[in-house]
Amino acid sequence: MTRPAYTPEAAIAEDIEGYLASHRDKELLRFITCGSVDDGKSTLIGRLLYDSKMIFDDQLSALEADSKRVGTQGQEIDFALLVDGLAAEREQGITIDVAYRFFTTEKRKFIVADCPGHEQYTRNMVTGASTADLAVILIDARKGVLVQTRRHSYLCKLLGIRHFVLAVNKMDLVDYSQDRFDEIVADYQRFAASIGIDHFAAIPISGFKGDNITALSANTPWFNGPVLIDQLETVSLDRAAEQAAPLRLPVQWVNRPNLDFRGFAGQIASGTVRPGDAVRVLPSGRTTTVSRVVTPGGDLDQAVAGESVTLTFADEIDCSRGDVIAAADSPPEVADQFEATLVWMDDQALLPGRGYWLKLGTQTVSATVQQPKYAINVNTLEHLSAKTLELNAIGVAELATDKPIVFEPYAQSKALGGFILIDKLTNRTVAAGMLNFSLRRAQNVHWQPTDITREDHAALKNQKPRVLWFTGLSGSGKSTIANAVEKRLSLMNRHTFLLDGDNVRHGLNKDLGFTEADRIENIRRVGEVAKLMADAGLIVLTAFISPFRAERDMVRAMLPDGEFIEIFVDTPLEVAEARDVKGLYKKARSGALKNFTGVDSPYEPPKHPEIRVNTVEMTVDEAADAIIRAILPLK
Amino acid sequence: MTKSLTHLDRLEAEAIHIMREVVAEAERPVMLYSIGKDSAVMLHLAKKAFYPAPPPFPLLHVDTTWKFRDMYGLREKVAQAAGMELLVWQNPEATERGINPFDHGPLHTDMWKTEGLKQALDHYGFDAAFGGARRDEEKSRAKERIFSFRTASHAWDPKNQRPELWNLYNARKHKGESIRVFPISNWTELDIWQYIQQEGIEIVPLYFAAPRPTYEWDGQLFMADDLERLERVLGRKLPTTERSIRFRTLGCFPLTGAVESEAATLTDVIRETLLTTTSERQGRVIDKDGGDASMEKKKQEGYF
Numbered sequence: 031m032t033r034p035a036y037t038p039e040a041a042i043a044e045d046i047e048g049y050l051a052s053h054r055d056k057e058l059l060r061f062i063t064c065g066s067v068d069d070g071k072s073t074l075i076g077r078l079l080y081d082s083k084m085i086f087d088d089q090l091s092a093l094e095a096d097s098k099r100v101g102t103q104g105q106e107i108d109f110a111l112l113v114d115g116l117a118a119e120r121e122q123g124i125t126i127d128v129a130y131r132f133f134t135t136e137k138r139k140f141i142v143a144d145c146p147g148h149e150q151y152t153r154n155m156v157t158g159a160s161t162a163d164l165a166v167i168l169i170d171a172r173k174g175v176l177v178q179t180r181r182h183s184y185l186c187k188l189l190g191i192r193h194f195v196l197a198v199n200k201m202d203l204v205d206y207s208q209d210r211f212d213e214i215v216a217d218y219q220r221f222a223a224s225i226g227i228d229h230f231a232a233i234p235i236s237g238f239k240g241d242n243i244t245a246l247s248a249n250t251p252w253f254n255g256p257v258l259i260d261q262l263e264t265v266s267l268d269r270a271a272e273q274a275a276p277l278r279l280p281v282q283w284v285n286r287p288n289l290d291f292r293g294f295a296g297q298i299a300s301g302t303v304r305p306g307d308a309v310r311v312l313p314s315g316r317t318t319t320v321s322r323v324v325t326p327g328g329d330l331d332q333a334v335a336g337e338s339v340t341l342t343f344a345d346e347i348d349c350s351r352g353d354v355i356a357a358a359d360s361p362p363e364v365a366d367q368f369e370a371t372l373v374w375m376d377d378q379a380l381l382p383g384r385g386y387w388l389k390l391g392t393q394t395v396s397a398t399v400q401q402p403k404y405a406i407n408v409n410t411l412e413h414l415s416a417k418t419l420e421l422n423a424i425g426v427a428e429l430a431t432d433k434p435i436v437f438e439p440y441a442q443s444k445a446l447g448g449f450i451l452i453d454k455l456t457n458r459t460v461a462a463g464m465l466n467f468s469l470r471r472a473q474n475v476h477w478q479p480t481d482i483t484r485e486d487h488a489a490l491k492n493q494k495p496r497v498l499w500f501t502g503l504s505g506s507g508k509s510t511i512a513n514a515v516e517k518r519l520s521l522m523n524r525h526t527f528l529l530d531g532d533n534v535r536h537g538l539n540k541d542l543g544f545t546e547a548d549r550i551e552n553i554r555r556v557g558e559v560a561k562l563m564a565d566a567g568l569i570v571l572t573a574f575i576s577p578f579r580a581e582r583d584m585v586r587a588m589l590p591d592g593e594f595i596e597i598f599v600d601t602p603l604e605v606a607e608a609r610d611v612k613g614l615y616k617k618a619r620s621g622a623l624k625n626f627t628g629v630d631s632p633y634e635p636p637k638h639p640e641i642r643v644n645t646v647e648m649t650v651d652e653a654a655d656a657i658i659r660a661i662l663p664l665k
Numbered sequence: 666m667t668k669s670l671t672h673l674d675r676l677e678a679e680a681i682h683i684m685r686e687v688v689a690e691a692e693r694p695v696m697l698y699s700i701g702k703d704s705a706v707m708l709h710l711a712k713k714a715f716y717p718a719p720p721p722f723p724l725l726h727v728d729t730t731w732k733f734r735d736m737y738g739l740r741e742k743v744a745q746a747a748g749m750e751l752l753v754w755q756n757p758e759a760t761e762r763g764i765n766p767f768d769h770g771p772l773h774t775d776m777w778k779t780e781g782l783k784q785a786l787d788h789y790g791f792d793a794a795f796g797g798a799r800r801d802e803e804k805s806r807a808k809e810r811i812f813s814f815r816t817a818s819h820a821w822d823p824k825n826q827r828p829e830l831w832n833l834y835n836a837r838k839h840k841g842e843s844i845r846v847f848p849i850s851n852w853t854e855l856d857i858w859q860y861i862q863q864e865g866i867e868i869v870p871l872y873f874a875a876p877r878p879t880y881e882w883d884g885q886l887f888m889a890d891d892l893e894r895l896e897r898v899l900g901r902k903l904p905t906t907e908r909s910i911r912f913r914t915l916g917c918f919p920l921t922g923a924v925e926s927e928a929a930t931l932t933d934v935i936r937e938t939l940l941t942t943t944s945e946r947q948g949r950v951i952d953k954d955g956g957d958a959s960m961e962k963k964k965q966e967g968y969f
Contacts, residue, residue: 046936053859058672127826129807130800132853139672141851153828160830270667282685287718295714297682297832302668326716334668338681340716351689375828389833392689448831457837459827 056134059262062143062158062191064182065168070199074168074237075144078259079133081244128158137263147178152185152408152422153375156462159189160448164265166195166258167218171204171234175217177409184408187225188371188424188464190444193265194222194230197258201250202236208252225411231261272335276357277301277309278438278446280391284350285340293324293340294349296392299445301357303341304332308358311349312436317358318345352393354436354446362446365468366434371426372399374419376453376460380427382418383550385584386460388431390449396432396587397451398554401547403427417547419461428469432587440464454580487567491525493665495564497589498657501576501636502599503628504614505606507645507653508573511599514654516571524569524664529556531574544625550581557585564593569664577627579634595661598639599653603628605646673860680707680848681714682832683811684795687846688721690836691793694846697782698724698744698751700736701915702868703797705743706857707849709866711795712747719748725794727785728755729777731766731917733890735869743867754785765898766919773917783819786843793836793844801853811850817841858935872934874911874926886910886925890918913938 042049065071131142143158145151159165165186169179186194196218204210215232222230233242234250235258241247242257256264278299285293303309307320323330324340333339341355349355356362374380380399388397402425405416419425440447451461488495498515500508509530519526535542539555542548553576560570576582586594606628607615618626625631636642641660643653670678687694696711698704711720724744744751756764759776766773786794800807810826812834827835836844849857861868871888878889880903889895889905896903910923911934928937 042936042939046932046939049939050859050862050932050935054671054673054863055669056672057669058675127808127823130851131807132801132851134853134855139856157828157830161832269669273667282682283689285715285718291717293717295685297678324716326713332668334670336670336675336678338678338685338714387837389835392686444831448833450828450830450833450835452835452837457835457839459829459835462828462830 053134056137056139057267058139058141059164059265059267060141060143060162061164061166061262062145062155062162062186063166063168064145064155064186065147065170065178065199069147069168069170070237071147071168072144074166074197074199074235074243075131075142077237077240077243078140078142079131081240081259128154135259135263140262147182149178149181149408150422152181152424153373153462155182155185156189156373156375159186159191160444160462162186162189162191163267164193164195164262165191166197167230169196169198169214169218171198171200171207171210171214174214175221179218180221180411181408183222183227184225184411187227190440190464192268194227195258195261196230196232198232198234199237201234201241202239206234206241206247206249208250211253231256233258233261269335272300273302275300275335276360277303277307277355278362278443279303279339279341279355280393280445281349281351281353281355282392291342292346293342294355295338295340296355297338298333298335299391300335300443302332302334303339305329309343309355310358310361311347312354312356312361313364313434314348314353315361316347318343318347320344352391354391356436362436362438362443363468364434364436366431367469368429368431368437369403369426369466369469370399370429370449370463371424371440371466372402372419372451372461372463374421374423374425374461376458377421378453378456378460379421380419380461381550382427382547383554384578384580385432385454387452387454388429388435388449388463389452390435390437390465391446393435395435396454396584397429399451400428400430426466429463437465437468439467441466454583484565484567487565489567491567493524493567493569494593495567496569496593496595496661497560497564497585498569498571498595498597498661499560499576499582499585500571500573500597500599501582501639503601503603503606503633504575504626505609505611506599506601507650508575508599510650511643511645511653511657512571512573514650515657518654518658519569519664522664525567526569526571527563528571528573529560529563530572534574544631546578546625546631549577549625549631553578553581553585557581557588560585561588564589575627575633577631577633579636582636595641596636596639597641597643597657598636599645600635600642601645673856673863676849676852676856677710677713677860679832679851680710683834683846683848684711684714684720686834686836687793687795687844688715690834691844693789693791694722694793694795695725695752695786695789695791696720696722696795697797698726698740699797699915700726700732700740700743700869701797702857702861702872703799703849705866705868706852706860707795707797708743708747709864710848722795723750723752725752725754725785725789725791727778727781728753729773729781729917730755730760731773731777731919733869733871733888733915733918733921735871736915739867739869752785752789754781754788756781756784766917767898773920777917786819791843792838793846795846795848797849798847799852799854799857800850806850809847809850811847812836813845813847814838815843815845819843854938855935858931858938862931862935869915871912871915873931874909874929874933876907877910877923878905879908879910879923880905882919885922887921888912888918888923895919913941 063071129144133140145155145158167183198211198214211234234253235242241249244259246255279296281294282296285295305320310317320341321344322342323333382401383398385396385398388395402416404413405423405425416425438446447465449463450459453460500512502508516526516528539552542552560572563570617623618629627633756777764773764776798806810829879886880889909927911926912923928934
């Protein structure tokens with residue numbers, strides 16, 4: 031019924047040289063298997079490894095013993111035990127994480143991403159799909175196309191997989207019925223077309239029994255192939271198109287062993303490069319020609335997409351990590367505002383307005399994400415309104431970077447369109463994203479140079495602009511102390527302005543509430559206003575609780591070094607609550623006021639404030655005097 | 666005209682990309698060098714990645730004092746040829762207590778290798794360490810990331826790994842935390858051998874069959890690499906027999922099982938590897954003590 035996929039023993043024993051030569055030219059195909067626990071995915075992979083002789087005797091005997099102990103297949107071999115690697119998974123009989131498996135046939139080497147299928151593991155599937163050329167969508171023949179089938183197909187399509195195989199599994203349990211198979215294929219076809227999967231290969235299989243995996247099965251005389259392995263071995267890998275595309279080389283590292291050599295190292299994302307090619311370095315846009323493609327084995331005539339290379343240029347131009355070397359006549363775009371599709375991967379939900387690190391290619395910048403335009407229900411593909419994205423949620427949102435980045439839409443280039451977001455405090459990878467397009471407003475709005483500079487404004491006022499940023503709990507004394515400081519500055523003939531939290535919420539920020547996202551937006555706007563005032567030469571005082579370190583740091587980053595003075599009005603919660611000047615703590619404790627800092631919303635004290643005033647030990651006047659002393663001289 | 670890249674070309678390009686990311690983003694990287702064939706491939710890839718500069722990090726050998734003599738010989742030669750600094754670390758506490766594989770069982774690996782590695786990383790302040798682990802070696806390795814994050818106490822939390830998409834690696838960490846990086850994660854044993862052949866990489870002669878003094882222990886065949894020391898530790902004479910043997914994997918000589926073989930050339934070794942019916946780590950005693958999940962457990966404790 032089945033034969034091993036691959037019986038190379040004779041060739042190896044008799045003609046090892048010839049055998050090795052034929053193996054040097056194998057291509058690599060990476061694919062993902064999608065299916066849920068019960069679809070028999072791990073069993074199928076175990077079967078592929080087994081049939082391609084990737085299981086050794088000692089592993090097989092361990093497998094036989096394990097199968098009897100914890101297997102789910104009675105006395106028969108449970109192939110799933112081969113691939114469910116982590117102890118928790120073996121105990122619970124489920125696949126939690128992405129695992130990578132390897133096997134070889136006569137034509138290709140394969141890397142399989144084995145991913146869990148449950149909705150709570152969407153992030154794991156997205157991870158596995160990001161590097162796959164092909165997806166095997168598993169369906170249980172008894173159950174047909176399910177919600178999870180749609181979800182898996184959608185995620186694979188979203189991540190840009192172009193080749194799909196529909197493996198209708200467990201055919202042995204539906205008596206190898208052609209009618210059942212045809213019905214499932216027709217069902218799937220309708221759905222696939224609706225999400226843009228134009229073509230897929232459908233195969234009736236049994237991972238457990240081995241039907242149509244490596245050879246046509248006598249149990250399905252109505253099926254003419256190709257069988258699964260044939261499909262995997264022959265699907266086109268589109269390498270020619272990849273190499274014919276314009277050159278894109280994200281620079282990873284500048285190689286400077288001595289003064290005479292300056293090489294630019296990176297992996298070619300698309301295209302082909304040869305000595306003499308005209309190239310443009312982005313974002314600067316400077317052009318030069320490639321002089322050498324350097325390797326230890328001698329210079330190359332050409333290098334292509336997928337290769338890691340080191341180039342040298344004919345001219346000494348600026349080029350460093352994060353830059354992209356591109357074909358001079360068709361460079362990629364540079365922009366700082368985008369629409370992107372995001373897959374949220376962290377327990378802590380998206381905070382719109384919060385600054386995250388965005389890593390795309392070799393570029394790392396700070397980025398903020400707007401409130402999502404919509405989230406996508408991965409089961410029904412409906413668009414839902416959403417204020418944020420929780421773990422495993424997928425949504426579309428606008429995002430802005432703090433400086434322009436070199437990019438291409440994800441549909442065109444995974445390397446220059448795919449990115450991750452990293453939480454600045456925890457350093458966790460919180461999201462994966464795909465850039466859809468840049469926003470026109472980024473392209474059409476330019477900085478207008480003005481003749482009177484911020485230095486001119488400051489010189490006229492005979493002072494150095496500053497932002498005195500008061501932060502602390504409600505009732506800590508921020509406004510009172512800021513007011514006292516401003517009075518002293520005024521007496522010293524300084525030009526000042528005090529931005530007060532409550533006052534701003536009556537006007538500029540009257541549309542904002544007190545949720546975490548609104549608090550972030552509140553501070554972002556105040557930061558921008560303070561910056562404009564500092565540009566105008568003023569000494570700005572701000573009195574806001576500003577509970578989150580990330581936003582205070584964001585404002586600090588907007589201003590020139592030394593102009594942001596963080597003043598921590600350090601009053602213990604008990605003291606502030608005992609004062610309760612506005613009666614707010616009482617309301618918050620009774621539950622009448624939600625999201626109140628210190629009660630049911632956190633306050634993150636500054637780690638290294640420029641100035642710290644202790645209001646338990648100091649009077650208002652003492653605190654104000656101390657602050658004035660600390661910021662002298664004023665010009 | 667399309668240039669066709671073989672699977673080895675792609676694996677090489679991936680490994681080089683990974684090494685360059687680490688050098689660009691880590692403050693103080695190091696390459697763990699165990700002198701085995703995987704280490705030899707890693708070192709070769711590093712030389713290619715940074716050519717014409719020498720690899721911009723040192724090599725670190727966490728020594729147990731029980732390695733084969735041929736391994737120590739190659740270690741010095743190779744580091745010098747690469748123009749790299751070679752650091753050797755022997756856990757001083759293990760030296761003092763005379764920890765050995767016979768009297769101390771699993772403690773031998775724990776103290777010399779696991780503790781020794783942690784000590785060395787802390788001592789030199791390395792924040793990223795390249796290791797030669799491959800996903801095809803062992804079940805829990807199959808799920809480990811290429812950038813594998815460790816806490817300040819070197820622990821690995823398999824349930825809390827950072828997602829790794831495309832070729833984007835998040836190398837950010839807090840002070841004291843570190844990353845173990847596995848550039849050859851996606852290589853198989855056969856890939857390693859084919860690459861060694863294609864690139865002409867020098868490896869320890871013990872991988873090739875030769876007549877060597879052997880003894881049997883617990884049903885496995887071992888080489889009496891330092892008979893005098895073995896007998897001193899055991900406190901008795903150890904009868905040895907000369908057999909033609911070689912090794913599929915190299916570690917401490919009293920813990921590394923030999924296979925009887927006539928494969929004396931690289932081609933012969935590859936042929937034997939392809940036709941063999943037992944997995945590579947089978948000769949290693951270390952994977953099995955502690956049962957099914959033993960490697961996963963060791964890794965959580967800080968083993969590579």
